[in-house]
């Protein structure tokens with residue numbers, strides 16, 4: 540049985556990855572589903588049903604604490620982990636000028652250093668054994684910045700840069716490192732990101748910026764979740780296929796509708812094309828989006844035709 544350690548399993552994507560691997564018909568996985576607060580384990584335990592204590596085990600791990608990470612890894616037999624899935628993460632939206640530095644630090648501490656901390660702890664044993672697989676739940680925002688998500692995107696960009704370097708180094712040790720880059724996924728993350736923002740006041744921010752955030756970005760984000768939103772199950776299946784692939788890819792975008800948006804970025808080295816396209820989508824074309832998916836497809840492929848970009 541392969542030992543899999545997953546972070547952030549109290550809800551959402553981490554919970555689904557843990558349960559899906561534990562449910563494997565061939566019982567190939569011994570899943571250590573970790574979370575920072577064991578009082579939040581009920582949903583996971585319920586979803587695991589009979590598999591709890593058989594193929595799925597719960598352990599405490601706070602990705603922001605050196606001590607917690609060491610304690611958890613040391614509690615595993617021979618510290619042997621075949622597959623590490625870094626999933627724990629938090630979002631942060633809003634006008635940058637209103638976000639306190641300690642909130643920004645917390646996002647980096649969780650999303651970037653949280654993953655780095657786990658990788659540092661687990662990677663030396665994988666290198667020694669010349670075997671191992673690391674899967675990092677990044678985001679499309681690790682490849683493409685989105686207005687009003689600057690700090691979150693920066694934390695995921697940092698993760699992409701860190702892992703791109705490491706992936707090349709690890710190849711000579713037969714350890715693979717893969718990123719998953721989901722677009723919007725319906726989890727508690729969405730609720731925290733959108734619902735929590737509706738009532739919030741922004742006293743220290745100029746009225747134009749508050750207007751752009753409230754009346755352009757937030758409705759746009761709601762539409763994007765409605766039109767493009769995937770389920771945690773979808774991301775869990777994709778994670779499973781990365782785990783099972785003989786030669787897993789480094790980038791794994793889970794939502795094909797994002798490929799044209801990213802193509803814009805790589806098609807124009809000045810970066811102007813993608814900044815302008817995002818500007819248009821946010822401020823000019825957004826009202827069209829709620830007409831539905833076909834319109835979004837038409838718009839993104841329309842941009843590509845206009846600038847003669849191939850979808851592949």
Ligand SMILES: NC(=O)C1=CN([C@@H]2O[C@H](COP(=O)(O)OP(=O)(O)OC[C@H]3O[C@@H](n4cnc5c(N)ncnc54)[C@H](OP(=O)(O)O)[C@@H]3O)[C@@H](O)[C@H]2O)C=CC1
Nearest residue numbers: 547549550551552575601602627628678723724726727728
């Ligand atoms: N939902 C989306 O639209 C997208 C999400 N992602 C990424 O997917 C990952 C999972 O998010 P998702 O399932 O959607 O959101 P959820 O909010 O449902 O899950 C996030 C998980 O991370 C845990 N977590 C937060 N901080 C820590 C910490 N310090 N130590 C350990 N665990 C922690 C949370 O635990 P607790 O319950 O204790 O807060 C929770 O279990 C994140 O990395 C996110 O950035 C990427 C693209 C899109």
Ligand SMILES: CC1=C(/C=C/C(C)=C/C=C/C(C)=C/C=O)C(C)(C)CCC1
Nearest residue numbers: 678680685722723756759760763820821
């Ligand atoms: C694409 C796009 C938008 C919003 C995208 C959002 C909200 C994406 C959310 C992605 C998530 C949640 C990733 C998690 O890691 C805008 C700015 C509304 C308009 C321009 C096009």
